[in-house]
Amino acid sequence: MIGPHGEPVVRLTDVVKVYDDDGLTVKAIDDITFTIPRRRFTMIVGPSGSGKTTLLNLMGCIDTATTGMVEVCGQNIAKLRDNAVSDFRAANIGFIFQNFSLVPVLTAYENVEYPLLLLGLNAKDRRTRTMAMLDAVGLAEHKNHRPNQLSGGQRQRVAIARALVKEPEVVLADEPTANLDSATGASIIELMKRQQHERATTFIFSTHDPHLISHAQETFVIRDGKLLDHTVGAA
């Protein structure tokens, strides 16, 4: 399932995504082809409405391409049935949504623990990993707080902890530092870089944050659904 070291974790080949909204056809992604190797800090940049989020959705296996092929961790997603795609997401992909998207009735601890439940880990392992991750994002003391009892920055850190706790192959993040102050943002970036090195995790960001972009090892620029530029360089 997971490609050997050096093989791309994400491969998009001639991908087109067309939305049909009440007869109005919109081409959100227009014939994009690229690959993202493992253990990269990858940025997807572009103006609003350029297709960044659609691209993340396709790579996150929560949307399907109209034409073309999307491969994640060596798996052609189009060939998987619905349950298999869900299981694939649970095992390999972590999401950090711009609007946090925490489960409101669960505490910070339970939100972070949730992906581990889906993986079927035992209670002891879940507890150890959840507490370690909450500690890493500086929220151990807030573990029993519900999302509505946390600030925007704290919620975002819970969302980041939830994405990282299962140690996925790929983490897809939509403006992950948008709600964080610079100090917290820096510590979160540090945490993600550590995860990148220790777990060989690939991070793919859609962002406007110059500080985050400064850490990019690879940058894709898109506009109107087309890939305009591709830069490779170590941070």
Next chain:
Amino acid sequence: MLFKIALRNILRNRRRSTMTISAIAVGAMAMLLFGAFTTFVILGIRTTTIDSAGHLTVLRTGYFAFGTGNPSAYGIPDYEAVMKTISDDPEIGPKLAVITPSISLFGIAGNFSADSSRTFIGSGVVPSDRKRMREWNEYHLGGGRRLTRPPSPLSDDDITKGVIGLGLARTLSLCAPLHVADCPAAPEKKTAAVAGAAPAPDLADLTAQDTKGDASANDNGMPRIDLLSATAGGAPNVVTISVAGTEQQPAKELDDGFVGMHLKLAQQLVYGRGEHKVTSIVLQLKKTEDMAAVRTRLEALFKDKGLDLEVHDFTEFNPMYKQIVQFFGAIFSFIALIMIVIVLFTVVNTMSMSVMERTNEIGTTRALGVRRSGIRRQFLAEGWLLGFLGATLGVILAAIIAAIVNHAGLTWQPPGQSGHVPLYLYLAGAHGLIIATWVILVVVATIAALVPASRAARMAVVDALRHV
């Protein structure tokens, strides 16, 4: 986690959840309280029927269809041997509470001191057996929860004693001698002033003879009436009974002509010096659930022994019992159906709103890797939990209301009965009703959640995440 999330979501929308749980609780209460009342009515009527008529009645073949017009023609010969055969049967014997002979007859009852008479419908019984039958109380309807009747004045020691219906006492002008309250005296007869309408001399003599002195009362002060009937051989026969009291019958027609007497006296009247027979043998069982098995065994026994007898159960003799059971069953079904529909729509509405409000959350959990079936299970769990809480609350409230009603001293007159009994909601012993109601409402609430849950499960992840 499934039920933790479900419970917290229910608590999250307290007002809406409270309304939904209340609707389910009201449905449960309505079903339970009416069910408890229905159970009480049916068990009460069943008890009253069985303690007077038994579970099964053995008759000569053909009596049930044709015998009431001429009961004596369908007498069971050597009935004591038949009763012994039944009692000694190893299958039937242990299940028997009482086995007793009975005789039905009719004729003319006259109180010649008051110059009044009318046809009667008589029943000859063994008083001590009937007293034991009245003690039957399989459903433990004690503490005034059943129709209580005064003890019968008939006794094994004095076969001349009898009881009559209240209506017959009125017709025969026996209200005053029997000290019956609320019993108007018969209007005075107008003498016919038509020429040639004077009574025949011999009849006038008989009347004059009968009205001499106080011939209408015995030594104990009990009024006496004469019963005229035809014997099995067709000859007229007369016996006199001392009326020891009245027993109001449930139907006016029966009440206006009922005479109860000792079996031996009835046999004297119907069979004279011939062989004394009975028209029926009544079997009261310890448990009603044995009725079908005992009936089957009796039929096999009669066939084996070559006895020309047939068996009928109490529901065949009392069609009203069946009608009452069906009537209350229909009303209960109707109420249950309405409650189920209300619960169904309430839960569908609540769960639909919940799905709409949590669309983004559905998208998030799907993105994290929850399968469609996991989403469906989540909402089904919420429906189940709403049903569980509502039905459980309904059971508790119904138990409280039943306890209040049962101690409020309310009374009512059951259908087909002549007296008032305390109103009692038979909930404590109705385990089947409680379990069935609880299960039905929980299942209905869960099924009601199925449509919204399936809609949630079908959502596209991207669309759900975009939902604001």
